[in-house]
Amino acid sequence: MLTIGLTHYLVLAAALLCCGLYVMTTKRNAVGILIGAELVLNAAALNLVAFARYGAGGLDGQVATLFVIVLAAAEAAIAIAIFVNYYRVLATIDADRGDTLKG
């Protein structure tokens, strides 16, 4: 237990992933779903870095994580813009209300 290996990080990432999924499925607030997505992304990024550290891929995992971070930032920005618009249109942030294709 005192030697930290790949498995430790992977299990941790799995836990993060499940928490993120739980958040995504149970929160009705759209921003909450976004937060869940961020958790899931972090779990994935953690896996990538762990494989970069303990695997044979060199720095590739770290590069991929960089892209994950950048894309997550882009995703959050666009998502928040959409939510603001959503709120403006529907006067609520409840994701369940957005089940029609009409504004």
Place this chain on the structure above:
Amino acid sequence: MSPIETYLVTGVLIPLAGFVLLAFLGGRLGKPAAGWVAVLAIAASCGLSAKALWDWTHLDAAGRLAARTGPYEWARLGDTVLTVGVNLDSLTIIMFFMVTLISTCIFVFSVGYMAGHSDEIDHVSKYHRFFTYLCLFDFSMLLLVIADSLLLLFISWELVGLCSYLLIGYYFHKKSASTAAMKAFITNRVGDLGFIIGLGLVFVHLHDLSLAGAAAKFRDAWAAGSPLFDPAAGLLGLSPATWMGMLLFCGAIGKSAQFPLHVWLPDAMEGPTPVSALIHAATMVAAGVYLTARIFVLLTPEAQLFVAVIGCITLTLAALVAIVQTDIKKVLAYSTISQLGYMMLGMGVGAWIAALFHLLTHAFFKALMFLGSGQVIEGCHHEQDMRKMGGLWRKMPVTCATFLVGVLAIAGAGIPAAHIGLGGYFSKDEILAVAWHRAYGREDHGAAQSHGSVAQANGLWRMGKGPTAPEVSVADIDQFIPASWAQPPGEHASESGGAAHHRPVADATPREETHPGAAQAGHARAPGPRWLWIALFVVPVIMAYVTPFYMMRAWWLTFMGRPRDHHVYDHAHESPLMYLPLVVLAIGTFVSSYFLFRPLVAEGAVQMSTAPFLTMLYDGEAATAEHAHGVPIDHAAHRALVPAVGFAFVIGFVLAIAIYGRGLALATKLAAALRPLHTLLEHKFYFDELYGVVLVGGVAALRAVSYGFDKYVVDGLVNLSGLLTRVASWFSGVILDQGLVDGLVNGVGRVTYALGGLVRRPQVGRVRNYILFAAGSVAVVVLWAAFGRVK
């Protein structure tokens, strides 16, 4: 990348840059400026391709090989590597130059053409959009030309389709234009479906989507006697390889408007005239022929026959329909279809070089004629009916003269004995010569011996100012043909040794019956009955008389005779911006085609000669020996052709002038006399109606059947269950007491409601439910992976 590749790639990217620039800033550039930006882009591209062409003609064979640096790895799918690169050979270079040169002319013409057009819809100018699409169109086409993998080719192929859709539907506020655009798009999709299935077959069977790689694997598979070539392994008695080739060719059928799918091209005349010129000359329909040329190495003899038959049918139908058309652009459209049929016929009978040569010459004179018709239409206040024109030569002399050049070229005018003629004379003649060879050549090996496209290639190469030494070409052929594939399996061992170097390039035709391996593989024999091959020669020859007739008819009705509508006549004028490109193209039609294009295309054939089924058809060596002494082309096929088609254009012209020389009176009488035939042609063989009945009616029938099923079967079941429920409840009401029945009914209701809610929940558009289901499925998979495989 080598410099030449850099020129080409840059030449592809410049129109793309123009597209991006115009897409984002076009609105601000305003009316003339946006057009000139496009012209600038394509002119730069043209300049680069000219430079590439110049450099290419100054390279020797080794240098040309070295100039090709690709392919580069693009993506890796398992053990299959997708590559991209520039398919650098003479054909690419010459096509590239042709496309950019003609596009430049057309773009310049467009600036003049669009100047007089209203270009506002809902107060938003879409002037720049026209040139934006044009740039994208050219980018796609150029990408298609340099693509060296089928995948890249397919991508650019679809881009070309998209652009044609956008441009045909440029006047989308007109119902007819948007319908035509959709028709073109959907018809093309039908062809593309075949293409993509063929692509899948290539991927499955050959594991390589690059042109060279697929060809090599195809060759190896043939040499190894793979089941790919076994008719029993395929459907309908055709081998999988044949199916592959035919399906790939389906794409070309759609894009080049061949027989079953030709209906879109006449309707595409709804687009602005420069677009028609671009589609008909340089880009869209050329793409189909170009594709066929590129996949030629993958065509088995059966598939080649398929190509030839399709081409033959197309050229016949289109030529006949063209006779009765009165819309100047429709005449040109049908003539395009007809000429494309010639090209496909050429491909099918093995006249690879001639077909491409015809593509190039046709591009010039067809662009010329379309731009001329655009000039006429623009000058005549958007009047397209030839019956209202006439006598326009006084008002637009330059257009008249240049249009005549185009008519002469497409009619194949030339002096047979002297080898003087316009582009169409040589190219069509060669196609017919090869067709003749296929039809009659087998009886007369002695005459056929001296004929063949590869042989012509070498001969012409020397005759013209071919840049490379004759020895190189022979060496090239040998270098590109591994000893193992030119003969069928098992043959090589007996012939090896001293014969290996001296091996005939492809005299498999006379010998094919003697190859046991080939006979077993069942593809070395030319398929099809003899009469079919004769028909493939005779019908095009007859149509070679029809072509000059309808072209001269169109020219005469438009420019000669007396003015038939003074309103149109008085308005007619021409503008320099529009006729300058015409002059350029006319000169191009005159000069460049024979001396520049022909040798280069032929040189491309040297590389193409790696195709097993191409070289099998020809016997290059004898011709090579003959032409090494500088003997000009003079062989039996051409001798045979001189009486057959040598003066076809004269007869066609005379006939046309005789009928239409004095106006429409005689023609009207003739039409009345031949009423049924005339009606049939006027309705274009009722293809549109047929499709309307079969396809639209089919869908309607399907709808009716579904509706009936829904109404009678489904509703019947529902009603039956309702009835049963009523019976049951009545029954239970009689037997059981009221409270229990109520309870039961309520219970059933509740259960139904709950079930409904359960079933409804997955599909109410709630994103969280979707996530939950996705996660659940993943969980199931993971759990299976974790616990399911325990032994």
Place this chain on the structure above:
Amino acid sequence: MTRGWLYRLPLPALLAASALAADGAAAPAADPGKAVAFYLVAAVTVGSALGCAIATNIVRMAMCLLGTLGGVALLYFLMSATFLGVIQLIVYAGGTLIVIVFGVMLTSRAYGVKLRPRPVEVLAALVVCGALLVGLVAVLLRTDWPAAPAGGAAEGTVAALGGSLLSVYLVPFELASVLLLAVMIGAAYLAQPALPTAGDGAGPEE
């Protein structure tokens, strides 16, 4: 008495004491200090993530997300991916999270409306996520991962990362920049207030 004293010692002290005790004899492969650090950080990370899941207040969720992000950054530090850790802090904690909180503040004015999931949903989510966790952990524990190579040096990582971004990953890199531009434009477009139509006589409401 002694027992009470022992029980009142803070947990970190216990861990640290054990770490110190193990330090003298430990083989270089097993770095107990690192292990302790890992477990601490992991606890923070997962704890925050759980907090995220439990919390009903959206701003508290965001704060828990901060804990998770910071924890993951520390994990990156532990794995010698210093640069990534810092980038994670800059972009995630300093950028994304602020944007999220900002979004919350712009959209949470509907007081009195509690957005609570129904118990069925919570139950289903618990079952699915629990099953997924169990399955994943089982798979992870059963897989025989390759032995870890010698500890990667953190030095020079930045240069190596930069090098690979500008050579092997140049195209994704440029694509990402294009994407960011698109996002910038798209977000600005999406979030812009609706333009007053011609019919509106009144100016924008104040």
Place this chain on the structure above:
Amino acid sequence: MNKFSAEDALRPRFTAAHKALALRGFVIAGVALLAAAVGFGFVAGVAQGVGYAAAVGGVVLAGLTGACCLLAAFVIRFAALVGRVLLTLALPIFLGGVVGIVVLAWIPALLYERVDGIKADHPGAAVSVAQFEAALTGNAAAARGPAYLAALALWPLQFQLTRDVLAVVGVVGFVSLVAMFGIWWERKVAGRMQSRLGPMRVGGWHGWAQSLADGLKLLQKEDIFIAGADRALFRLAPYVAFIPAMCLFIALPFSAAWVARDLEVGLIFIFAMLGVGVLGVLLAGWASNNKWSMLGAMREACQMISYEIPLGFALLVPIMTLGTLRLTAIGEAQSGGFHTWLAFANPFTFIAAIVFFVATLASCKRAPFDLPEAESELVAGYLTEYSGFRWALFFFAEYAEMFAVAALASVLFFGAWYSPLPASWGAAWADGPLWQRAVHGVLYSGPIWFVLKGFFFFFVQLWLRWTLPRIRLDQVMYACVQVLLPLTMVALLGNTLWLWLVRPGAWLAVAVNLILTAIGGLTVVAMAAIVLYGYLNRRRLVGTMAVDPLPGG
């Protein structure tokens, strides 16, 4: 003027009725220091992967925190006594503090160097005390001689853990000192600029103990929660603001050797910490359930996110020039004296330096960018509902950030910890007799110059605050997007071209360096002249306002 009397001030307030209050202050202080210390130590440890050091550091710091809490309790319990002692020892403590900073900053570097030398001689495991003694005396057989005590003192320094603990203690102490001194200094500067005297009473000499007294006062204030506030987040917010501010100092090099963690990514680490600190403000604003707080927080968030962009771009200029993110390496590159400073290397680094300074003003919420706490509009912005020690924590964070960015400016652009005097001038004295070496040491000492430069830019910030009016939010955004951002773009592109085209040592480079150096020098001289003028005329300038009684007074 009456002297401040500790009995008067404190005794009546601290009666038995306030026991609970005092206890609360005590607990808050403990938790605050615990959070800061553990967070700091932990990040520092993990940053280089030395986990156990961090864990043990946590324990040690917990002990230290206990001591601090006891100290706080002592101060509260015996406030009168403490006050009297402080008053008596006022001047010595003050001067001692100043000297202490210098010595503290100087001595450890020397000690570390010595210890590292000894460690290098004994490769392998930890060096024993006896080996230290032997190394100190030069006698391999030395045993428990007089040098043994020195060896005993040096022995712990070989462990990273010890150094971390020292760094933590030093940084926490230094930041507290900076904050207290900064607040007092700001009030003095503000007073002088407004023709007042500023605080004059507490502590005797120019009210030097004002901040101390304020701290004591804040410590015992009632802990107020607003109805409807989110209590947990309300409590959390000050720490979220405070801990990143402390973590800034992890990577900040006071000299080449005197840095808690010489991170490879030090520069962007500081950048990251500057960005994270905003969350505290945002949280405070939201948790307060107060419209003014909320508006202030939103302003802060949007201002911070906007100004991170020009800030980041300005950072790129030195990164690009020197090709490293390591702050010590950036500092080393400017060791040659005034003319080798990066700001004067070419016109574009000069632009970048100015942009960097302006952008840091915005990210520290300093005037003219102090909209989040604009008194005239938002009461006190996000601080409206805070009081007591939580309020103080925000101020600690703010002043720590101010000093950190000022020091960062000097590291990046103004010669880091190096003296402005050209290095070649002092080269001869560096190896001379002891007195020469001492003079050289003072004139060229890294930490001294570092602190001096830091406080110089700190002073510029104060000066700007009390000179410039606050600008509107749209002006803030305009300045960012349409002025600073294009400027940084120009700087970035120009610097690229400069590095590419202009050879070091070319006449153009030399001429531009000379001109820019002259501009910089003249600026400093002009500022010094203004300050000097104000000082020389202080009687006249201050007297007109302070002496005249108010109308009707």
